[in-house]
Each structure stands twice: as C-alpha cells, then as structure tokens.
Amino acid sequence: MTDSPVALITGGGSGIGAAVARQLLGAGQRVAVTGRGEARLRGFAEELGDPEGLLTISGNAGEYDEVRAAVEATIKEFGRLDTVVANAGVATHDSVAEGDPAGWTEMVLTNVLGPALLIRASIDALKETRGRIVLVGSVAGFVPTPGNIYGATKWAVTGLAENTRRQVTEWGVGVTLIAPGRVETPFWDSYGSLPPGHLLTADQIADSVVWAIRQPEGVDINTVVVRPIGQPN
DSSP, X not given: OTTSOEEEETTTTSHHHHHHHHHHHHTTOEEEEEESOHHHHHHHHHHTTOOTTEEEEEOOTTOHHHHHHHHHHHHHHHSOXXXXXXXXXXXXXXXXXXXXXXXXXXXXXXXXXXXXXHHHHHHHHHHHHXXXXXXXXXXGGTSOOTTBHHHHHHHHHHHHHHHHHHHHGGGTOEEEEEEEOSEESGGGGGGSSOOSXXXXXXXXXXXXXXXHHTOOTTOOOOEEEEOOTXXXX
C-alpha cells in the first residue's frame, strides 16, 4: 500500500467528499480528508473502522495556512500526493437583493478562495506525480438563477477550473470540474428541506469524481455536468 495513490479531499467528512473518500479507500488508495468539525471527522473514521489508509485533518478550507498544513501533513503521512479534491462548500440560500450579507463572506472564502488555496498549496507535489486537481462546482455555475450568490461563487469555480488547466497542463497535471445538479447531502440542512423532485445521491456524484481520477495517464477529463433526470435547469 505504500506505493498506492494518495488523495486529499476538503470537506471530506460528509456528503460528496465522504462518498469519494469511501470509494477511493475501497479501490486501495490512501486518503486524507479535511473538515472544520473534529467530531464529524472522528465519526467518519470510526464508521469506516479507522482504516490505516485514512488521515483526518481538522482545518478551514478558506485559510491558507491551514490548507498548506493539511497538504504538508498528507505528504508527511503518506509520502506523496496524486489528487486533490476541492469539495468544501457552503451556501446561504438567499439572494443578492433580499439576503443577509453576514453569511456571504464565509461563502465566498470557502467556495471561491478555498479551491484556489488548495491548488496553490498542492501544485508542487502534483507536478512530481503528474496528478490531478478536481474542483466540485455546480450546475448553478452554468445556469443563472435570480439573485443567486451561491451560483455566482460556482461560476467563479467554473472559470477557475479552465484558467488552472491552461497553466498546469504543461506540467502534466490534469484538471476536472465536476458540476452536480441537485444532490441529497447535508448541503440542504441550512435550507430547511430538500428541494422538490428526484435528487442524485452523494455516491452517484462520487462515481463521476472517481472515474475522472482514474483515467489513464495522458487523458484529461475537464468538465462533467451531472444532473438527475427531471431537473430542467
């Protein structure tokens, strides 16, 4: 296992991030997951039986020192880094004309700055392994909806993915944007209820993430939009 690939996933204690971690661990990879809640990370590790190939790291995806520390801890523990998955994200579920600005700063820092910080902190290690950057965006980053500030942050992630690809491809590093539609995850907890209609599961999105990660050398999957059947927008 000492030569198996290594992935670092932000926001990996629940939802899509946890589903990706489970699948990669099941495929024999080693995985580090970050999150703000130590109790949630501890619970996730215990749920999986505290596997040898799992490292949990408490930290804020929007703070560079903490992101860099997570990258360093992953490399120290496992000796390499092949994939980073920028999955951490928050939503205020309000609008630019009627919402509460108090929550917007955290959302922008986590959703927009966070992926950029992860790229900056990990790129040297990814150059060495000719690895992959995965950014978890959203359909909201392609389809405008009225007043949606969360959607604006995901439009930024859509742009960041292609801007990053154009720079790092010359170093042999791949970049994949995974843009989910409606997914049944803790993302909706602050909304108060799940949206209407059919929803994807976190495992179904994880299937796409892992498929992109496991592409053969020299293949770069760039944009994957995954909606549940029946979602019109």
